[in-house]
Amino acid sequence: MSNYIESVLAKTKEKNANEKEFLQAVSEVLETLKPVVERDENYEKTALLERLVEPERIITFRVPWVDDNGKVQVNRGFRVQFNGSIGPYKGGLRFHPSVNQSIMKFLAFEQIFKNALTGLPIGGGKGGSDFDPKGKSDREIMSFCQSFMNELQRHIGHNLDVPAGDIGVGAREIGYLFGQYRKIRNAFEAGVLTGKGLEYGGSLARKEATGFGLIYYMREMLKANNKNFEGKVVTISGSGNVAIYAAQKVMEYGAKVVAMSDSNGCIYDDIGIDLEEIKRIKEVERLRIKEYLKKYPKAQYFENKEGEIPAVYTIKADISLPCATQNDINLETAQLMVKNGVFAVGEGANMPTDIEAINYFLKNGVLLAPAKAANAGGVATSALEMCQNSMRYFWTFEEVDKKLDGIMSNIFKACKDTADEYGLGINYVAGANIAAFKKVSAAMMAQGII
Numbered sequence: 217m218s219n220y221i222e223s224v225l226a227k228t229k230e231k232n233a234n235e236k237e238f239l240q241a242v243s244e245v246l247e248t249l250k251p252v253v254e255r256d257e258n259y260e261k262t263a264l265l266e267r268l269v270e271p272e273r274i275i276t277f278r279v280p281w282v283d284d285n286g287k288v289q290v291n292r293g294f295r296v297q298f299n300g301s302i303g304p305y306k307g308g309l310r311f312h313p314s315v316n317q318s319i320m321k322f323l324a325f326e327q328i329f330k331n332a333l334t335g336l337p338i339g340g341g342k343g344g345s346d347f348d349p350k351g352k353s354d355r356e357i358m359s360f361c362q363s364f365m366n367e368l369q370r371h372i373g374h375n376l377d378v379p380a381g382d383i384g385v386g387a388r389e390i391g392y393l394f395g396q397y398r399k400i401r402n403a404f405e406a407g408v409l410t411g412k413g414l415e416y417g418g419s420l421a422r423k424e425a426t427g428f429g430l431i432y433y434m435r436e437m438l439k440a441n442n443k444n445f446e447g448k449v450v451t452i453s454g455s456g457n458v459a460i461y462a463a464q465k466v467m468e469y470g471a472k473v474v475a476m477s478d479s480n481g482c483i484y485d486d487i488g489i490d491l492e493e494i495k496r497i498k499e500v501e502r503l504r505i506k507e508y509l510k511k512y513p514k515a516q517y518f519e520n521k522e523g524e525i526p527a528v529y530t531i532k533a534d535i536s537l538p539c540a541t542q543n544d545i546n547l548e549t550a551q552l553m554v555k556n557g558v559f560a561v562g563e564g565a566n567m568p569t570d571i572e573a574i575n576y577f578l579k580n581g582v583l584l585a586p587a588k589a590a591n592a593g594g595v596a597t598s599a600l601e602m603c604q605n606s607m608r609y610f611w612t613f614e615e616v617d618k619k620l621d622g623i624m625s626n627i628f629k630a631c632k633d634t635a636d637e638y639g640l641g642i643n644y645v646a647g648a649n650i651a652a653f654k655k656v657s658a659a660m661m662a663q664g665i666i
């Protein structure tokens with residue numbers, strides 16, 4: 217590593233000692249930038265890396281709401297506006313009890329690079345709350361979303377910051393958030409949130425975009441390495457928005473999905489999972505994945521056990537798609553996956569693989585589609601939603617899907633071309649980081665010391 221990168225990493229660690237996830241995300245990026253940073257002394261002269269790892273702004277706020285028993289609950293809300301040099305801040309909202317400043321900062325930091333890779337004019341941001349939507353009634357969800365927006369509304373806008381969904385925030389939550397924003401502002405500003413319902417300014421194919429985009433990216437990655445999806449066995453961690461639509465597209469390409477999971481455990485169905493049943497369980501009924509066994513008693517269910525490898529990664533597969541959460545795959549899990557024959561991993565989730573596991577995959581020739589690039593289809597289609605809102609017009613599903621496919625193919629090409637240029641082989645992780653960094657750093661340089 218160059219001295220400059222080392223010193224910035226050391227300072228970042230000192231300043232953010234309690235922010236494990238944020239430091240992990242920063243280390244993963246900075247450690248790959250050596251070949252670029254060493255070529256130009258202006259990075260150091262303008263303290264570009266120090267500026268890059270410091271958010272432009274972090275907003276935290278109180279979110280009080282009343283539960284169904286009339287009891288007042290208080291959660292903490294966040295919005296991290298990390299880097300606006302190439303466009304308005306853009307990134308989802310996550311509602312999950314694990315949410316804290318470190319997780320918000322890691323997600324917003326990742327988002328800067330992801331958004332740059334899409335080629336669209338969007339900066340990096342992220343937000344959310346430690347609110348747990350699980351087991352809450354619709355009325356409680358609405359009450360929470362309204363209170364959250366009462367504060368968030370003063371910090372967002374279609375030219376300023378445009379939130380969307382993430383874990384725990386889907387169409388229902390975006391609807392309540394948008395309604396409250398519209399009421400407070402007394403204006404229909406469709407471009408302020410994305411992931412909206414189709415009836416009020418949403419984009420066709422946004423719901424499918426992250427999962428479909430992941431598979432489009434992987435299709436290109438496999439093609440470049442003389443492989444494809446046909447007849448391959450696939451396991452998927454998660455059964456939420458990203459997991460479901462990645463499953464749908466990979467099945468369309470001739471693969472067989474045999475396992476999917478939620479945070480409690482995984483189902484395994486060796487004849488191939490019935491995705492319509494998963495959609496009913498997860499999207500409509502909002503139940504646990506174990507419910508699948510009621511219709512398919514011959515399928516198996518494996519419960520996750522504290523401190524052990526998540527069950528879904530113990531199943532033999534050719535391709536693994538982590539689409540649940542961060543740090544799902546550590547070194548021990550990666551070793552088992554390689555032993556079980558996994559030759560490609562597609563990161564639908566953000567940072568699902570830790571640094572040791574990434575290095576192990578790369579050393580063992582596993583084709584790794586990195587989150588920043590491979591799951592960028594969601595935010596890219598969000599930007600297409602903003603575009604349609606500005607035009608006060610809409611595109612058909614096929615039109616949006618075709619644009620998404622083109623964007624994902626271009627992202628893979630950027631990762632591969634960069635990896636080739638720097639002699640990095642199949643290290644598309646470094647390829648993605650470098651390609652994105654070049655764009656963001658050029659914009660930051662052009663705009664002076666701000």
Ligand code: NDP
Nearest residue numbers: 382383384426454455456457458478479540541565566594
């Ligand atoms: P959802 O809330 O729709 O689904 C999340 C899934 O992950 C659920 O199956 C959930 O299980 C599981 N999960 C969540 N937390 C954990 C945990 N701590 N351990 C194990 N499983 C867990 O979210 P999304 O599908 O939208 O998001 C999934 C991932 O994809 C996240 O990393 C997100 O940041 C990333 N992403 C999402 C995008 C989008 O457009 N939605 C865009 C780009 C990235 P359970 O129900 O038991 O909690």
